[in-house]
């Protein structure tokens with residue numbers, strides 16, 4: 001079934017329900033949203049010869065027209081290729097070429113820079129915020145969404161590509177349906193009175209999460225800033241009400257800092273789904289203390305979109321269970337539509353309590369990588385997706401991540417998980433943010449290096465942090481070197497870029 005059917009149904013069931021809101025301004029009801037998407041689909045077919053299965057790139061900032069474009073493309077049976085708006089136009093151009101997209105939809109920033117750089121396969125550049133786009137949306141509409149099977153591709157998602165070129169993950173209509181159904185079962189309910197709030201990039205998880213809100217005819221709010229601004233989020237919570245949003249853990253840290261400084265309580269924010277990177281125990285405990293029971297965690301990856309495990313709202317708030325801290329430091333339990341297991345390198349499944357690579361099987365798992373059979377065969381084996389993440393399951397099915405295999409530090413032949421060291425440093429009152437990497441060490445192979453952002457007005461030196469570490473973890477795990485920095489490099493999803501930290505460490509030598 002074509003995902004655009006969900007929009008058609010909501011338009012039929014609730015034509016006057018507010019659908020698209022830009023800042024504080026209503027741009028379209030569900031009836032109007034569906035009409036625009038059907039019109040754009042008609043234009044794609046009639047004016048640009050777009051055929052089912054063709055790819056359409058979107059290199060745009062967050063805007064409500066992103067959703068019109070997405071559903072218009074699906075309506076026409078096309079595949080969307082949302083490109084991270086922070087990429088260099090040359091990198092975006094590479095993705096457009098690799099996906100053989102026939103059309104690129106942009107906003108002025110970052111998209112205008114693509115002009116003159118488009119590959120031959122891509123003949124047109126259309127600004128989503130231009131009168132041209134509005135005219136195309138008013139074209140003779142397609143009468144109904146083009147028929148699509150569960151196995152047909154809907155979204156070609158390019159991975160962040162920290163090693164080599166990014167790979168295109170082929171997400172099908174069926175994968176995204178599965179993600180949406182599991183959301184209702186394992187993450188949260190959605191009602192017509194709710195509002196999906198886009199504070200994180202729509203090219204990624206926040207954008208994927210629109211579909212549950214379309215199905216339930218809820219509102220979609222793109223804030224005036226187009227991104228993450230704590231003051232704006234709290235204001236919308238009060239004014240718009242019933243917000244649902246996806247946020248990276250680093251964004252929650254900033255929300256909590258803002259709430260502490262301003263006295264905000266999070267009124268009107270119903271659910272903050274967090275994931276995409278490690279949430280530290282100290283941070284989530286503080287977040288619940290300050291903002292209350294508004295949080296649900298998910299663990300997923302492009303290859304099984306937003307859909308591997310979930311840690312429920314109840315589990316995030318529970319402080320009575322004897323192992324509540326372990327649970328809170330975990331990523332929760334398998335979502336309903338997947339099996340999650342831990343495997344040894346040879347593929348043998350490991351029992352509870354043993355660490356290995358996390359593998360996943362089920363309906364949301366991607367169809368494979370675009371034009372890359374080799375990488376597909378390496379990643380999906382006997383139907384199991386090998387995530388590249390290391391982890392351990394407990395007897396109750398809670399999964400704890402142990403960093404990506406490539407981030408594990410091997411010092412003197414022993415594995416050190418950066419996350420464990422980070423968790424300890426973060427409970428030191430002077431530490432605001434921290435990220436730990438391995439750096440080459442002649443004696444030990446690798447040693448632990450901590451990049452630390454101190455809390456404002458606080459002081460701590462390497463000796464004080466070293467003492468703190470030895471009070472909590474084995475001596476060999478404590479950082480051998482510290483870098484005190486003003487901020488950590490992050491991508492626009494708020495993920496700390498350890499590759500950048502490694503480069504900094506390499507360029508500045510071991511003891512700057």
Ligand code: AMP
Pocket residue numbers: 159160274275276277278279297298299300301302303331387389401404
């Ligand atoms: P991406 O495919 O860009 O969404 O990145 C997915 C990766 O982010 C996963 O393979 C994990 O390494 C990491 N990740 C996702 N969710 C979580 C989470 N809840 N906690 C820790 N790491 C996460």
